[in-house]
Amino acid sequence: xxxxxxxxxxxxxxxxxxxxxxxxxxxxxxxxxxxxxxxxxxxxxxxxxxxxxxxxxxxxxxxxxxxxxxxxxxxxxxxxxxxxxxxxxxxxxxxxxxxxxxxxxxxxxxxxxxxxxxxxxxxxxxxxxxxxxxxxxxxxxxxxxxxxxxxxxxxxxxxxxxxxxxxxxxxxxxxxxxxxxxxxxxxxxxxxxxxxxxxxxxxxxxxxxxxxxxxxxxxxxxxxxxxxxxxxxxxxxxxxxxxxxxxxxxxxxxxxxxxxxxxxxxxxxxxxxxxxxxxxxxxxxxx
Amino acid sequence: xxxxxxxxxxxxxxxxxxxxxxxxxxxxxxxxxxxxxxxxxxxxxxxxxxxxxxxxxxxxxxxxxxxxxxxxxxxxxxxxxxxxxxxxxxxxxxxxxxxxxxxxxxxxxxxxxxxxxxxxxxxxxxxxxxxxxxxxxxxxxxxxxxxxxxxxxxxxxxxxxxxxxxxxxxxxxxxxxxxxxxxxxxxxxxxxxxxxxxxxxxxxxxxxxxxxxxxxxxxxxxxxxxxxxxxxxxxxxxxxxxxxxxxxxxxxxxxxxxxxxxxxxxxxxxxxxxxxxxxxxxxxxxx
Numbered sequence: 001x002x003x004x005x006x007x008x009x010x011x012x013x014x015x016x017x018x019x020x021x022x023x024x025x026x027x028x029x030x031x032x033x034x035x036x037x038x039x040x041x042x043x044x045x046x047x048x049x050x051x052x053x054x055x056x057x058x059x060x061x062x063x064x065x066x067x068x069x070x071x072x073x074x075x076x077x078x079x080x081x082x083x084x085x086x087x088x089x090x091x092x093x094x095x096x097x098x099x100x101x102x103x104x105x106x107x108x109x110x111x112x113x114x115x116x117x118x119x120x121x122x123x124x125x126x127x128x129x130x131x132x133x134x135x136x137x138x139x140x141x142x143x144x145x146x147x148x149x150x151x152x153x154x155x156x157x158x159x160x161x162x163x164x165x166x167x168x169x170x171x172x173x174x175x176x177x178x179x180x181x182x183x184x185x186x187x188x189x190x191x192x193x194x195x196x197x198x199x200x201x202x203x204x205x206x207x208x209x210x211x212x213x214x215x216x217x218x219x220x221x222x223x224x225x226x227x228x229x230x231x232x233x234x235x236x237x238x239x240x241x242x243x244x245x246x247x248x249x250x251x252x253x254x255x256x257x258x259x260x261x262x263x264x265x266x267x268x269x270x271x272x273x274x275x276x277x278x279x280x281x282x283x284x285x286x287x
Numbered sequence: 288x289x290x291x292x293x294x295x296x297x298x299x300x301x302x303x304x305x306x307x308x309x310x311x312x313x314x315x316x317x318x319x320x321x322x323x324x325x326x327x328x329x330x331x332x333x334x335x336x337x338x339x340x341x342x343x344x345x346x347x348x349x350x351x352x353x354x355x356x357x358x359x360x361x362x363x364x365x366x367x368x369x370x371x372x373x374x375x376x377x378x379x380x381x382x383x384x385x386x387x388x389x390x391x392x393x394x395x396x397x398x399x400x401x402x403x404x405x406x407x408x409x410x411x412x413x414x415x416x417x418x419x420x421x422x423x424x425x426x427x428x429x430x431x432x433x434x435x436x437x438x439x440x441x442x443x444x445x446x447x448x449x450x451x452x453x454x455x456x457x458x459x460x461x462x463x464x465x466x467x468x469x470x471x472x473x474x475x476x477x478x479x480x481x482x483x484x485x486x487x488x489x490x491x492x493x494x495x496x497x498x499x500x501x502x503x504x505x506x507x508x509x510x511x512x513x514x515x516x517x518x519x520x521x522x523x524x525x526x527x528x529x530x531x532x533x534x535x536x537x538x539x540x541x542x543x544x545x546x547x548x549x550x551x552x553x554x555x556x557x558x559x560x561x562x563x564x565x566x567x568x569x570x571x572x573x574x
Binding site for chain 2: 010011012013014017065066068071226228261262263265266267268270271
């Protein structure tokens with residue numbers, strides 16, 4: 001694929017996975033991603049796109065192999081973009097020491113603190129650099145019709161990018177999102193490291209805070225949380241806070257579902273994948 | 288689960304995966320397997336079972352995570368049994384030296400050669416020991432209604448066990464099976480090591496040879512092979528030899544499909560999983 005290095009092409013469910021990589025300007029690093037092109041997509045008939053952001057420690061391969069979103073996206077003509085969870089190959093001091101900070105744990109924001117600020121600019125990469133490159137080089141995609149989704153840390157990423165850029169994404173959905181990171185341990189560690197100690201700054205990257213000033217109309221937001229999810233039980237996700245903020249802001253369009261007995265794994269993601277794909281496909285005019 | 292150690296229970300698609308293990312008599316080793324119990328299965332309404340045999344190097348986890356068969360089995364009320372590819376923990380001389388012999392590569396036969404013969408008795412384990420234990424301890428299963436399937440080396444296993452035990456399995460299916468192991472390099476290495484040099488003995492474990500004397504009626508056999516499968520292109524699978532033997536024996540009930548552009552991976556398996564699950568479900572009276 002022009003502009004990118006193609007590391008693998010794999011046929012599945014009639015479409016094809018492309019494992020691509022390139023040198024990114026925003027993150028000054030190598031960025032890997034996987035693109036699923038559904039059957040029938042072409043320059044004449046470009047496919048709308050669902051961007052998926054993964055959880056802590058994941059590469060694009062995890063959801064490619066275990067998410068099974070493409071099984072549902074293929075017959076609907078929806079393309080999928082699986083992004084990486086951080087820059088790679090930068091080897092900053094301490095970058096690989098923890099599962100919840102540094103590599104694999106970008107939280108999809110632009111860091112303002114050194115040494116992270118030179119590379120950890122995933123928000124700018126995801127919302128500006130990569131869409132422009134995809135629009136330029138991959139003509140089977142209709143980059144004017146894009147939705148966003150994510151799991152756990154990626155659920156935080158999906159919700160916050162949706163809320164920060166009204167109209168950019170046609171819908172949002174999340175599995176087990178970190179929905180109020182300013183007041184949970186995982187989010188506090190990340191925000192302090194990437195953004196510094198000013199908690200007013202943190203609020204600009206917290207879905208529960210951002211939604212309070214949302215002016216974009218119906219939220220068009222689907223969230224699933226498993227009742228046996230240990231992160232949920234430990235208070236790391238706090239979807240109830242997000243729901244309360246939505247109600248207090250008198251907003252419509254949030255569907256929050258608690259799924260009995262499900263955990264935090266890809267077995268949970270894949271079980272409800274059809275619903276999340278359909279949610280995006282409706283917003284993108286495919287259904 | 289009585290009689291077995293339960294290492295994990297995971298809810299998915301309304302049913303549950305049980306990761307179980309036990310000390311097996313036939314293999315004198317620890318045996319791991321994964322069982323998928325579909326929603327609605329109970330002592331009063333036991334579910335029929337599809338046994339799935341994996342390919343070289345796999346554990347039961349690979350198909351559990353990447354096969355996606357349970358997405359289709361759940362709504363049909365079909366249970367799934369994912370077996371391991373060999374004994375584990377035996378540590379025989381050279382057992383772990385190669386991907387295509389020893390651990391992860393049992394070929395699902397009873398070895399007659401030392402040091403393998405004391406442990407590599409997967410055929411007896413799969414067809415006798417484990418079914419008896421499942422019937423005794425897991426009453427949500429209807430062990431009178433069982434089909435078998437497999438991938439690659441596991442496709443060889445599924446075809447040969449089906450043909451060796453007429454009536455035991457109600458149907459068989461295979462993705463990219465090693466269909467004529469006596470004359471392909473992978474099969475020859477395994478058979479010489481496990482069975483010795485007498486090629487007449489090998490024929491008793493070769494689907495293309497076994498099918499010549501099949502007296503069980505319609506084969507009720509579905510096989511898929513990807514045209515971009517490197518093992519196929521290298522002559523390791525030889526489904527065309529199996530098809531020729533079926534035709535020369537004037538047998539009915541083989542559907543052999545070549546799938547354009549697919550490789551040997553789980554992306555291929557999962558793409559056609561719905562068809563293989565339905566094939567078994569029909570034979571087991573669920574459709």
